[in-house]
Amino acid sequence: MFKFLKKKNKNFKAIINSSMYKIDVKSGQNLLSAALLQGIPWPHKCRVGSCGTCKCIVLKGTIKPEIDFANVLNAEQLKAGYVLACKTALKSDIEVIVKIIK
Amino acid sequence: MKTLFVNIRYLIVPIMSIGTIYGLIIGGLYIWTGVFLFGLCIILDTITKNIHLKADFDKNGNSYGIKSLQYAIMYLMLFVFIALQLALAWRIYQYVNTTAFDTSIIYGLTIQNGITTINLIGAVISAGLWAGIGIIYGHELSHNKKQGFLMSRLIMSLSGASHFTYAHVYQHHLHLGNEDDPATAPRGRNIYMHTWLSHAGQCKFSYDLEKSRLEKQEKPFLSLSNKWILGYIYSLPSVILFIWAGGFLGLAALLTLWIIANFELEALNFMGHYGLIRGKGKNVEHRHSWDNDSVFTDWFFIAIGRQADHHVRGETYFWELDDVKGPNYGIGYFSLFLITLIPPLFRKYVKKHLDNWDTNFANDEEKKIAQQF
Numbered sequence: 001m002f003k004f005l006k007k008k009n010k011n012f013k014a015i016i017n018s019s020m021y022k023i024d025v026k027s028g029q030n031l032l033s034a035a036l037l038q039g040i041p042w043p044h045k046c047r048v049g050s051c052g053t054c055k056c057i058v059l060k061g062t063i064k065p066e067i068d069f070a071n072v073l074n075a076e077q078l079k080a081g082y083v084l085a086c087k088t089a090l091k092s093d094i095e096v097i098v099k100i101i102k
Numbered sequence: 103m104k105t106l107f108v109n110i111r112y113l114i115v116p117i118m119s120i121g122t123i124y125g126l127i128i129g130g131l132y133i134w135t136g137v138f139l140f141g142l143c144i145i146l147d148t149i150t151k152n153i154h155l156k157a158d159f160d161k162n163g164n165s166y167g168i169k170s171l172q173y174a175i176m177y178l179m180l181f182v183f184i185a186l187q188l189a190l191a192w193r194i195y196q197y198v199n200t201t202a203f204d205t206s207i208i209y210g211l212t213i214q215n216g217i218t219t220i221n222l223i224g225a226v227i228s229a230g231l232w233a234g235i236g237i238i239y240g241h242e243l244s245h246n247k248k249q250g251f252l253m254s255r256l257i258m259s260l261s262g263a264s265h266f267t268y269a270h271v272y273q274h275h276l277h278l279g280n281e282d283d284p285a286t287a288p289r290g291r292n293i294y295m296h297t298w299l300s301h302a303g304q305c306k307f308s309y310d311l312e313k314s315r316l317e318k319q320e321k322p323f324l325s326l327s328n329k330w331i332l333g334y335i336y337s338l339p340s341v342i343l344f345i346w347a348g349g350f351l352g353l354a355a356l357l358t359l360w361i362i363a364n365f366e367l368e369a370l371n372f373m374g375h376y377g378l379i380r381g382k383g384k385n386v387e388h389r390h391s392w393d394n395d396s397v398f399t400d401w402f403f404i405a406i407g408r409q410a411d412h413h414v415r416g417e418t419y420f421w422e423l424d425d426v427k428g429p430n431y432g433i434g435y436f437s438l439f440l441i442t443l444i445p446p447l448f449r450k451y452v453k454k455h456l457d458n459w460d461t462n463f464a465n466d467e468e469k470k471i472a473q474q475f
């Protein structure tokens with residue numbers, strides 16, 4: 001009945017740590033939840049963009065920040081291209097670097 | 103059919119809020135509609151307290167909730183809450199200008215003009231009770247995308263509480279369960295004290311957060327980039343409206359509305375985490391929040407009572423939050439709210455639940471901290 005309201009899926013790929021992992025990020029998903037769902041031990045704590053634990057650097061591609069990262073990341077981190085994976089939606093395929101602790 | 107049911111069950115607040123506005127416009131005894139409906143909710147919540155439902159997913163694990171529809175409703179609620187304030191301001195205008203008591207028919211509606219003092223009190227309480235419910239949308243939208251975040255701030259600013267959006271995400275979610283979070287009430291604190299302490303603590307945090315952000319971006323504190331200041335500017339239209347409608351009386355009415363609304367907001371914080379403990383910097387687990395998921399509470403408060411799941415999966419939409427077997431008072435928010443209003447009764451009621459938490463949920467570090475209370 002309400003199918004016309006459902007958004008058509010637009011999925012992208014994320015390459016993590018120079019092809020160490022490759023994941024699909026579905027429309028509506030953020031980078032962190034997609035990674036966790038696909039079994040990647042991405043560091044995280046709050047999942048709402050307040051702790052900064054899930055930060056990563058975007059090397060290639062375009063993202064859509066879902067909050068202002070400057071509330072959590074410091075000036076150097078912002079300058080270095082850090083983003084918070086839990087509040088990052090994708091606008092294209094991307095490549096990222098994250099410190100994964102196994 | 104299931105999709106329809108899952109999506110319309112969260113319409114209790116929109117329907118009742120519009121009912122409250124209707125009562126304010128119709129006038130006479132209908133002014134008290136908001137108070138009556140709130141009382142009705144207490145009864146419905148109490149008699150359905152033992153019904154607990156799980157979140158609904160189809161056989162593929164997909165939610166029946168339709169994001170675009172739920173978001174449209176939440177966004178539209180901003181305009182419903184604006185209409186609520188306009189209706190109250192109109193009644194205040196009538197009172198101050200001693201509008202004659204008569205009836206008029208507008209678009210087929212029989213409206214009683216003029217308002218007595220006692221009905222004006224009813225109007226302020228009705229509007230305050232339902233303005234405060236705006237927190238459920240302000241809360242949900244605070245966790246989502248940028249435009250949702252702004253809508254959250256606008257909804258909260260109607261209750262003079264736009265600081266909430268920042269404090270909730272950047273302070274409460276990070277520090278819940280320890281003294282760095284003013285929204286977590288430690289054991290022994292009552293709801294009245296908590297309201298002021300939590301409100302002041304969150305305001306201060308929002309100020310500090312914005313100051314720090316602006317410094318990082320090398321922007322001046324006194325500017326329109328300052329979101330802490332902007333939050334208060336968003337509340338200015340309400341202030342101007344009520345002063346225009348009734349001068350000092352209008353301002354007093356607005357302040358009363360804000361006090362009622364903020365009391366409800368802090369009551370939700372109070373009930374969500376009272377007495378629970380978490381070591382500083384430790385991961386947030388299900389045990390660090392009280393769940394209130396009886397059926398009426400769940401549908402009315404758009405699952406805000408599924409706190410245990412929400413605090414672990416903060417990015418999850420309300421219609422996907424589920425029962426995760428966290429600590430649970432076993433009754434809904436309306437019933438519990440009544441109990442919290444009488445602090446000795448609340449302390450007596452909550453003792454067995456805290457004892458259970460200490461025994462069955464807390465880890466060793468948390469037990470040690472609990473002994474200090």
